[in-house]
Amino acid sequence: MPGESAGSGATAVDAAPCIGVFDSGLGGLTVLAALRRRLPHARLLYAADSAFAPYGERDAAYVQERSRVLTRFLLAQGAQLIVVACNTATALAIAELRAEWPGLAFVGIEPAIKPALAARAEADGPVGVLATSATLASERFRALLAQHGAGARVVLQACPGLVEAIETLGPQAPRTLGLLHGFCQPLREAGCTRVVLGCTHYPLLTDAIRAELGEGVRLLDPADAVAAQAGRLARTLPPQARDAGLLAWSNGEASLLLRVAEACALPIERVLALPQESPEAA
Ligand code: DGL
Secondary structure, X not given: OHHHHHOOOOOEEXXXXXXXXXXXXXXXXXXXXXXXXXXXXXXXXXXEOHHHOOOOOOOHHHHHHHHHHHHHXXXXXXXXXXXXXXXXXXXXXXXXXXXXXXOOEEEOOOOOHXXXXXXXXXXXXXXXXXXXXXXXXXXXXXXXXXXXXXXXXXEEEEOOOHHHHHHHHOOOOHHHHHHHHHHHHHHHHHOOOEEEEOOOXXXXXXXXXXHHHOOOOXXXXXXXXXXXXXHHHHOOOOOOEEEOEEEEEEOOOHHHHHHHHHHOOOXXXXXXXXOOOOOOOO
């Protein structure tokens, strides 16, 4: 049966667009879940670069090199469109990827500053932004904030160590939740009423963030908007894949990926080994 070769959740179709998705690790699964909901008939390839995470505490050259390695890998697997399911890689590397592959469509993700600020009312408190140190320090983020946030009260909170804790211990681990508690405190104290989840790992902590900040605080995650944009672009591509379905590769711990995928309602049954390639060797 043709569907079987596509791995978990495969559906035999006449032809499917093939979309490659990557992140520094598990966070992009939150974007993959949105893609899967929007595009059940696409072939989705996911690469988790867990052995090289976190990106958010690295320099631009490192993130650009890893992003090139992962893009090359996904292209070799047949991807026709690349979703950069990582705010940090979008901020630091998507321009370089577009320059290196001018004929290829890339969809990135960036903190949902614009929707967070667009709909605010007088009575609203400040907007909080949780993101990696590298995202907050990037020119791209600064430009986004200058464009949409002029005059607005915005509380920026970097979360060093949080992605690493999720990647090594998991989203529910006491150490992960302890770090989260510390990062949420300034937002709580400032009375933020909207909080932008500016790293794709953070929606994995949605329940814990709600418990920290209160049910009344609105959390903004742009994953569905990213999936919608990927869907629009996918419609312009000649469908090439033999079947739909999900395939996942990781250079980290497969069991944790499977656990997180299950929590995201992603029917991934097994994780293939992502070839280890050092940035120097790439
Ligand atoms: N998921 C990545 C993001 O959206 C995490 C970056 C990291 O590895 O630190 O920024």
